[in-house]
Amino acid sequence: MFKSTNFTNAELVNLSKEIAVVGVEYTPLTSLLLSKGAEKATSTIYTWRERSLVHDEDISAVEGEDTTKFTESGRRELNNVLEIFKKGVSVSGTAIAMQSNQFASEVNDRLLELKINLEKKLINGIKNDGSTAPFKRQMAGLIAFADSNAVSVKGKVTEDHVKQVMRNLWNQDLAEGQYYALVNADIKEQIDAIYKDRYSYQHKTTNFGLVVDSIETNYGTVNIVLSKHVPADKMVVFNDAYINLVYLREPAFEPLAKTGDSVKGQVIAEATLKVASPKAVAVVTVV
Structure with missing residues (x-):
């Protein structure tokens, strides 16, 4: 052969x-x-x-003491x-x-x-x-891996929903990284409608060459990226340090x-x- x-x-x-x-x-x-x-x-x-x-323990120490306790997180x-x-x-x-x-x-x-x-x-x-x-x-793809941060929306995505999903991720005590939201055209239009009467700007990311919209929240900045491969009823948000x-x-x-x-x-x-x-x-x- x-x-x-x-x-x-x-x-x-x-x-x-x-x-x-x-x-x-x-x-x-x-x-x-x-x-x-x-x-x-x-x-x-x-x-x-x-x-x-x-992050849920007190690690304060006495000067000069021996180290007898060791931490290993259950993973x-x-x-x-x-x-x-x-x-x-x-x-x-x-x-x-x-x-x-x-x-x-x-x-x-x-x-x-x-x-x-x-x-x-x-x-x-x-x-x-x-x-x-x-x-x-x-x-298994990103959607299949998603754990406990789900947000359910009735009707249209609002600013409160964007804040909620970012707060859910913030509550997980994740390491630092960039946040991205992959959205299809329908949800992108809904997000655009939220901010149509407000000042906004676009920035060009240098790491993979796309123009994206950024939304700043108290819990971090999320970069909105249009993708035709995301289901029309979903927005997939992730911390790129983990992917x-x-x-x-x-x-x-x-x-x-x-x-x-x-x-x-x-x-x-x-x-x-x-x-x-x-x-x-x-x-x-x-x-």
């Missing part, structure tokens, strides 16, 4: 840099996580200890499943003869499609270990065996989402 390992290493093209810059506006969450750098997995299940801080063991993302590329010999860069263009389009699909799963994925038919491993992308296999192009009058290959990656603590994720649901 002819395998990709029959090719030289030079023919296996790593696309980890390319995926970071392609389709940023289509994939704001993935682009943000890639800008921070991805972690490395070593198996199909990625496991970590929940990241938590303890849950969390995990997520590595999911395989793959898009095939096939271009006929005639098409390549007519336009020599056609195959490269097709690979770029497939890479963008892979990134968009990854974005959807990072937000909406439902965990499946692949032990039953059709045996596809699937990751990471994990690769088992970084995005790469692999050539496939030539079996006829066409050139074939595939764009493939194996990735999952790490949420260091579900307490760092909140979901606002409009009912």
